Structures are given as C-alpha cells and as structure tokens.
Amino acid sequence: MIPRRQDKRLEAVIFDVDGTLVDSERDGHRVAFNLAFQAAGLLDRWDVPTYGKLLEITGGERRLTYWFERRGRSMDEARERAAELHKKKTEIMRGLVIQGRIPPRPGARRLVADVRASGAQVHVATTGTRAWVEPLLHQVFGRTFQVVVTGTEVRELKPNPAVYRAVIEHAACDPARTVAVEDSLNGLRAATGAGLRCVVASNVYTREQDFAGAALTADGLDDPALVAWFSRRLPFAESGPRRAVAKRA
Ligand SMILES: [Mg+2]
Numbered sequence: 001m002i003p004r005r006q007d008k009r010l011e012a013v014i015f016d017v018d019g020t021l022v023d024s025e026r027d028g029h030r031v032a033f034n035l036a037f038q039a040a041g042l043l044d045r046w047d048v049p050t051y052g053k054l055l056e057i058t059g060g061e062r063r064l065t066y067w068f069e070r071r072g073r074s075m076d077e078a079r080e081r082a083a084e085l086h087k088k089k090t091e092i093m094r095g096l097v098i099q100g101r102i103p104p105r106p107g108a109r110r111l112v113a114d115v116r117a118s119g120a121q122v123h124v125a126t127t128g129t130r131a132w133v134e135p136l137l138h139q140v141f142g143r144t145f146q147v148v149v150t151g152t153e154v155r156e157l158k159p160n161p162a163v164y165r166a167v168i169e170h171a172a173c174d175p176a177r178t179v180a181v182e183d184s185l186n187g188l189r190a191a192t193g194a195g196l197r198c199v200v201a202s203n204v205y206t207r208e209q210d211f212a213g214a215a216l217t218a219d220g221l222d223d224p225a226l227v228a229w230f231s232r233r234l235p236f237a238e239s240g241p242r243r244a245v246a247k248r249a
Contacts, residue, residue: 010179
C-alpha cells in the first residue's frame with residue numbers, strides 16, 4: 001500500500017489519447033474506417049453501435065482483421081486486406097486531424113494545463129499510430145507532452161502494459177508517483193499492469209464497463225470528482241492554479 005501522504009505528490013501523469021484526451025472514436029476513427037472501405041470499393045460500413053462493439057479489439061489493424069475474418073475471409077486474406085486498409089485509414093485520419101475535425105474532450109485542455117502548471121510531467125501512452133497521433137497532439141495541445149509512445153513503436157497493444165512500461169522507462173518517472181488517465185477497461189488494465197494507479201474518465205462507448213481497480217471513475221475530464229482528485233495530489237495543490245470545484249452535480 002502506498003501511504004496517503006506520498007499519494008498527494010504526483011510526479012507525472014500519463015494520458016491515453018483515443019476517447020480520453022479527444023473524442024476520436026465515433027467521429028474520427030469510425031468515419032476514417034468507412035471512408036477507407038469506400039475508397040477500396042468495399043460495401044462494409046461501421047455504424048455507431050457496430051463500432052462500439054468492435055472497440056473491444058484494440059488497434060485498428062487488428063479490428064479490421066477480426067472484421068474480415070468474421071465476414072468469412074481466410075486468416076491470410078483478412079490480414080493482408082486489413083494491413084492495406086489500415087494504411088489508407090491512417091492517411092484519411094491524418095487528413096481529418098489536420099482539418100481540425102477531432103476536438104478535445106471537455107476539460108482536457110484545462111486538466112493538461114493544470115498538471116503542467118503544477119510542475120508535474122505530462123506524457124502520452126497510446127496504441128494509436130504516430131502518423132496521426134503526433135499532428136493531433138500538436139494541433140490540439142501544442143508542444144505540451146514530454147514523452148509520447150505510440151502503437152508505432154510498441155507492437156503489443158493495450159491491455160498489454162508494454163506502452164506504459166515504455167513511457168515509464170523513457171520518462172524515468174516513479175510509478176508510485178505517476179497516474180494514468182484512461183477511458184476504457186483495456187486502458188485501465190494496461191496501466192495497472194505496469195504498476196500504475198489509473199483514473200478513468202469514461203465516455204459513451206465505455207460507460208457500462210466494469211472499472212474495478214481504478215483509483216477513481218469519473219464521467220469525464222471536467223467531472224468535479226476528477227478535478228478534485230487531481231487538485232489534492234498535484235505538487236502545488238494548496239496554492240495551485242485551480243481550486244477543486246466544491247459543488248457536486
Ligand atoms: Mg482510449
């Protein structure tokens with residue numbers, strides 16, 4: 001058990017991207033996958049509920065492979081098709097990002113700015129592809145994040161903890177004084193598997209998941225409970241840039 005006193009001083013916060021910092025799943029990735037299907041002359045389309053179910057599989061290429069296999073293609077053919085489609089989809093997603101079509105989740109900019117202002121480090125651990133993650137972070141948050149590890153560098157996707165371990169190693173941060181922020185069960189498992197505490201800010205796709213083991217489960221990054229949790233633990237919380245919101249919804 002970590003003593004509560006030590007608990008209060010966070011040294012680093014590691015953010016997931018998809019569904020956590022940005023609402024990218026429904027209006028970003030899903031749209032990009034459908035445009036990639038269309039560009040390849042395929043009739044496959046993912047509506048909002050279908051995509052919600054497919055999100056249980058992390059990584060776009062794995063999601064496509066699963067989809068093609070379920071539609072009766074051989075494993076080799078499914079893999080080949082998925083690799084091809086995923087390349088196209090990444091290109092399309094990059095275009096959506098550059099056009100500014102992927103907004104931050106409410107409270108995301110504020111939370112990241114507060115963490116930075118407190119003196120704690122901010123990092124990113126995502127299974128997304130660097131080709132769109134990098135322009136997205138730059139476009140939405142500026143040059144804020146210190147260590148960014150993506151699915152391009154780490155092949156084992158969440159819930160495997162590899163991406164979190166890579167961030168901890170590169171940033172040389174103490175896992176006992178670092179917290180992860182995630183939106184999904186796969187993300188929570190990846191973070192806790194790397195020995196981190198994890199705060200979950202769920203969204204419409206993940207709200208029903210069981211987040212047992214999370215340090216806190218909140219409805220979003222602007223949830224007063226989440227804001228208060230960070231206010232109590234950031235290095236300069238007492239005189240910090242922002243007081244906890246006392247009023248509960
Ligand atoms: Mg996520």
